[in-house]
Amino acid sequence: MPQDHIVRAYDEELKYLSRRVAAMGGQAERLVDRAVTALVKSDMRLAAEVIKDDAVLDDAQRDIDEKAIVLIARRQPLADDLREIIGAIRISADLERVGDLGKNLAKRVAPVSEVRQPVSLFRGLQGLSELALTQLKDVLDIYATRAIGRIALTRDRDGEIDAMYTSLFRELLTYMMEDPRNISPCTHLLFCAKNIERIGDHATNIVETIHYMVTGEVMPPEREKTDTSHKVVAEVPARS
Amino acid sequence: METPAGKGDSGIAGWLADRMPANGLMFVVAIVAIVLAAVLGTPAGVVVGVFLVAAAAIVPTSRRREKAQIAARALEKTSLGGLSPQNLAEAVGDPLVIFDRQGATVHANAAARKAFGDLPAGMSLLLKFRAPELQDLIQSVLTGQAGEKAVDYVERVPLERVYRVVGASVGEQTGLFLLTFRDQSEARRVDRMRADFIANASHELRTPLASISGFIETLRGPARNDAKARDQFLQIMQDQTARMARLIDDLLSLSRLEMKALPPAGRPVDLQAVVEAVLDALTPLARESGVEVKRDFGHERMQVAGDRDELFQVFENLLENACKYGQSGGRLIVSIRPSASVPGEAEVAVTDFGPGIPAEHIPRITERFYRVDVETSRSRKGTGLGLAIVKHILTRHHSRLSIRSEPGKGATFTAHLPTVRRRN
Ligand SMILES: Nc1ncnc2c1ncn2[C@@H]1O[C@H](COP(=O)(O)OP(=O)(O)OP(=O)(O)O)[C@@H](O)[C@H]1O
Ligand SMILES: [Mg+2]
Numbered sequence: 001m002p003q004d005h006i007v008r009a010y011d012e013e014l015k016y017l018s019r020r021v022a023a024m025g026g027q028a029e030r031l032v033d034r035a036v037t038a039l040v041k042s043d044m045r046l047a048a049e050v051i052k053d054d055a056v057l058d059d060a061q062r063d064i065d066e067k068a069i070v071l072i073a074r075r076q077p078l079a080d081d082l083r084e085i086i087g088a089i090r091i092s093a094d095l096e097r098v099g100d101l102g103k104n105l106a107k108r109v110a111p112v113s114e115v116r117q118p119v120s121l122f123r124g125l126q127g128l129s130e131l132a133l134t135q136l137k138d139v140l141d142i143y144a145t146r147a148i149g150r151i152a153l154t155r156d157r158d159g160e161i162d163a164m165y166t167s168l169f170r171e172l173l174t175y176m177m178e179d180p181r182n183i184s185p186c187t188h189l190l191f192c193a194k195n196i197e198r199i200g201d202h203a204t205n206i207v208e209t210i211h212y213m214v215t216g217e218v219m220p221p222e223r224e225k226t227d228t229s230h231k232v233v234a235e236v237p238a239r240s
Numbered sequence: 241m242e243t244p245a246g247k248g249d250s251g252i253a254g255w256l257a258d259r260m261p262a263n264g265l266m267f268v269v270a271i272v273a274i275v276l277a278a279v280l281g282t283p284a285g286v287v288v289g290v291f292l293v294a295a296a297a298i299v300p301t302s303r304r305r306e307k308a309q310i311a312a313r314a315l316e317k318t319s320l321g322g323l324s325p326q327n328l329a330e331a332v333g334d335p336l337v338i339f340d341r342q343g344a345t346v347h348a349n350a351a352a353r354k355a356f357g358d359l360p361a362g363m364s365l366l367l368k369f370r371a372p373e374l375q376d377l378i379q380s381v382l383t384g385q386a387g388e389k390a391v392d393y394v395e396r397v398p399l400e401r402v403y404r405v406v407g408a409s410v411g412e413q414t415g416l417f418l419l420t421f422r423d424q425s426e427a428r429r430v431d432r433m434r435a436d437f438i439a440n441a442s443h444e445l446r447t448p449l450a451s452i453s454g455f456i457e458t459l460r461g462p463a464r465n466d467a468k469a470r471d472q473f474l475q476i477m478q479d480q481t482a483r484m485a486r487l488i489d490d491l492l493s494l495s496r497l498e499m500k501a502l503p504p505a506g507r508p509v510d511l512q513a514v515v516e517a518v519l520d521a522l523t524p525l526a527r528e529s530g531v532e533v534k535r536d537f538g539h540e541r542m543q544v545a546g547d548r549d550e551l552f553q554v555f556e557n558l559l560e561n562a563c564k565y566g567q568s569g570g571r572l573i574v575s576i577r578p579s580a581s582v583p584g585e586a587e588v589a590v591t592d593f594g595p596g597i598p599a600e601h602i603p604r605i606t607e608r609f610y611r612v613d614v615e616t617s618r619s620r621k622g623t624g625l626g627l628a629i630v631k632h633i634l635t636r637h638h639s640r641l642s643i644r645s646e647p648g649k650g651a652t653f654t655a656h657l658p659t660v661r662r663r664n
Contacts, residue, residue: 015342019366026370033396123607134397144367145358152581164603 010075017067017088024060025140028098032199035105036129040122042113050106057099064092087213094202101195108188115185124168129196131161135203148214154207161200168193335421339365343382381407381417398635402428444487444609448480490625497632508543508660509551511576511586518555529563536575542586544657546637554633557626558590558653566592569650586659593650602643606631
């Protein structure tokens with residue numbers, strides 16, 4: 001049955017694409033994790049490795065783009081399949097940015113290590129990156145299972161990441177005001193925190209892409225928050 | 241991996257293929273053998289495993305099973321006096337995933353679902369296990385290079401876990417493959433715990449030690465003959481040593497928690513019963529702080545899977561904080577109710593009417609040693625580890641903590657816990 005054979009080959013190409021995206025996701029997760037470890041432990045060797053490994057993500061993105069374009073050109077996919085392919089292109093672009101941000105973190109390891117930093121700062125940075133990494137993991141798990149019911153959780157975490165970033169920002173400012181010698185390393189740390197926060201943003205983009213892939217619709221904007229209190233883990237309905 | 245027995249002896253193979261029960265038995269035995277080999281990790285286990293797999297391999301499966309679902313059905317049919325491979329897989333304590341030639345899940349046992357979340361039949365393992373070393377492992381098992389492979393896999397978030405993962409094919413003709421995960425977190429964490437403990441403890445013990453040594457100096461010098469000052473200083477020193485002792489206890493308890501594997505599924509724990517027990521235990525503290533506790537428990541009794549003692553610690557810490565820091569409000573509300581937004585989730589909330597927590601501190605107060613106001617916390621005998629312990633325990637229970645507060649009006653700490661259906 002040649003018809004059947006063609007369909008199967010096409011299916012296989014689509015599957016290859018999603019596997020490639022997932023593998024790229026795994027590499028991005030690992031890269032960010034190692035970059036943060038290098039930062040917290042002032043490990044220059046690890047940082048150098050991370051900087052080198054970013055190329056793997058660039059290659060992955062190029063490969064996914066090429067395969068996707070060939071698929072579109074040859075198979076002229078419609079509806080679901082087309083969304084799947086477009087989704088792969090978009091997600092891999094976000095993951096490539098995550099890799100860049102991780103690389104940027106690694107590049108700051110040397111200047112940050114010049115001055116001894118307070119322990120609490122690193123705990124904060126670690127907390128922030130744990131949130132961002134959990135976000136990335138959850139998002140990629142949703143990509144694997146297509147369980148878009150879990151999207152609400154990732155949205156809540158988005159708010160936590162912002163709150164944590166704001167808190168770290170303030171802490172860093174106080175150190176800079178205390179002692180001008182802190183300004184240079186703290187500025188680097190500020191950028192590190194910003195980079196980690198942006199990794200969370202890319203995870204959120206990916207969630208939106210997955211929502212679009214699965215439903216064909218753009219994700220509705222987040223409902224307005226009714227109060228100004230911050231959430232550590234998730235939102236609770238207000239009660240009196 | 242060719243074995244003499246497997247070299248296409250169609251006579252024997254045909255004879256065996258006619259005997260489905262035998263085929264099933266072989267298959268079951270093969271799985272057991274591989275699991276045993278993986279779990280025991282002994283050379284003998286591996287040898288036995290490989291031998292039995294080879295034995296199972298001489299039974300060719302008549303059809304090629306392309307689809308995971310078909311394979312799953314086939315698995316169901318195979319039985320050993322009512323013992324299906326699924327039952328067997330479920331009974332294995334380590335996570336175990338059976339998958340097909342396409343890398344799609346055929347069956348994931350309870351331990352695997354617990355450790356990695358839902359792994360529905362048909363889902364590609366390569367999408368779920370994204371770590372580069374696992375990708376390599378799965379690929380190489382699928383392409384059938386050599387018999388058995390093992391890698392170490394570290395999962396960092398939400399909890400650090402270290403697994404020794406073994407991949408193998410289930411015979412050569414079944415078209416099925418197996419991943420088993422042996423949790424090695426404990427061994428790895430013991431090392432880390434040592435380093436962490438020293439770092440944390442030395443940092444936090446320095447302050448009380450410095451103060452004690454300061455007082456000793458004063459006692460030997462200027463205050464040598466001042467009886468009144470001596471008494472006062474000795475009292476302070478005693479307080480400081482008590483604080484250090486508490487700190488060490490808390491640190492040990494946190495480290496021990498981090499070392500322990502996930503809590504066993506165990507018996508369901510009744511939330512209301514635990515909270516009542518905590519309230520009983522804290523009656524003296526509540527009276528001493530002059531706060532009145534109001535219970536707001538719904539009609540529905542809710543149960544969660546987990547460790548009762550650990551959950552006790554969660555509510556104890558939250559209520560203790562509410563008494564200590566929310567004292568000025570004069571009252572607390574403890575409520576237990578089903579979540580309005582997430583089905584199957586219970587919410588235990590502790591609300592106080594004290595000073596509350598400034599917004600910028602909320603994201604950070606679950607960090608170790610993080611205190612909003614170091615002096616107040618110290619004067620209340622706080623070590624800054626309570627909420628870190630709470631967060632850790634909740635994470636272990638697939639649960640979350642949320643905090644909301646309006647400065648000046650109080651704070652609400654809510655634990656969100658997945659409930660289990662009550663068995664009647
Ligand atoms: N209900 C509350 N109201 C206001 N502040 C709170 C409340 N609960 C906790 N906090 C703040 O959060 C900080 C951390 O609390 P946590 O329970 O982790 O430590 P602790 O109470 O200082 O010490 P420990 O519980 O280890 O004895 C406290 O020091 C306090 O500043
Ligand atoms: Mg406390």
